[in-house]
Amino acid sequence: MAVQISPSILSADFARLAEAAAMVPNADWLHVDVMDNHFVPNLTFGLPVVESLLKATSTPLDCHLMIDDPDRWAPAYAEAGVGSVTIHVEAARAPVRTLRQIRAAGARAGLALNPATAVEPYEDLLGEIDMLLLMTVEPGFGGQRFLDIVLPKIRRARALLDGRGGQVWLQVDGGVSDETIERCAAAGADVFVAGSAVYDAEDPARAIDRLRATAEKV
Template identity: 85%
Template sequence: MAVQISPSILSADFARLAEAAAAVPNADWLHVDVMDNHFVPNLTLGLPVVESLLKATSLPLDCHLMIEDPDRWAPAYAEAGAGSVTIHAEAAKAPVRTLREIRAAGARAGLALNPATPVEPYEDLLGEIDMLLLMTVEPGFGGQRFLDMVLPKIRRSRELIDAHGGRLWLQVDGGVSEHTIERCAEAGADVFVAGNAVYGADDPAHAVDVLRSVAGKIGPAGENA
């Protein structure tokens, strides 16, 4: 799989989101963290802001719903035009139905797992998704330190994905930087969410290039390219 970089606007200036999107024209996605102060202890933005952002950027939006009732709200993000909509396994009550509704609305469907949530119980859902997102920090806030304890789960997830044909994207989110992205790529991840590493840099676009270069040194089997 080709390396994909998805800068997270959680680390951008919320008063200048259009400018933040324009600052990373070389990114593959723009990652949008939707938090409701119930599933996670933080409140960010919702569907109206996503709808406005869609008008302000040509980058596809990678919407990560850290909310209590994704079954109710997720399809609307796909219908609004998001390119990818990810729901949390821990929050969804009817994940198969919701994932199928996301796909039916024209978006890629993603399933997210918190650091302590094992991947094996969700193997049967791999056929219902386009991307598996593994949190590499506890969800809720940007700027957290990368949790190395998730690396074995990234490897197990890659093995499961490969066993099912290898068509899914494997995304990691949390603490990703030029110092940690290589470990994630070696473990099998191919889509990388980066917040502070991009928007905390003097030149966000250059930071995207650096991350892509570091991750790109790892081959598809986790070997140095």
């Protein structure tokens, strides 16, 4: 599958989100980390901010819900018009129903797993999703160091997805940089969330081009 780069506005200036979106016209997605200070120890954006951002950019939004009770809240993000909504398996009580509601509302449905969560127990859910997100840091904060221990899980997930026809994207999120993206791509990831590596760069758009070119070497 083609390499896709999804820069995370968690690393952007929260007072200038529209400008942050405009800085990356070559992004495939704009990654929005929705955190509630319950599921993870941080508080970021909610649906009103997402709705405003939708009006400010034509880049599709990739909303990653790091929240308690995603079954209640996730469908509203899809109904608002975002391109992709990802829920955490650790937080969802009715993941099949919620994933189907996301799809029914017109968005791609994603399922996220924390670093310590094995992928194999959720193999039966792969037919309900469009993207599998493997966290490569503990969720909650940007700027963390990449966890190499997740690389074998990326390989196992790639094998599971390929065994089903390879229609599901495999996204990695956390510590993705010029130094780590090639390892992730070699393990089988094809969608890359990059926060600090993009928005801490002098030229965010050029940083995306560089990350894409590095991943495409694999």
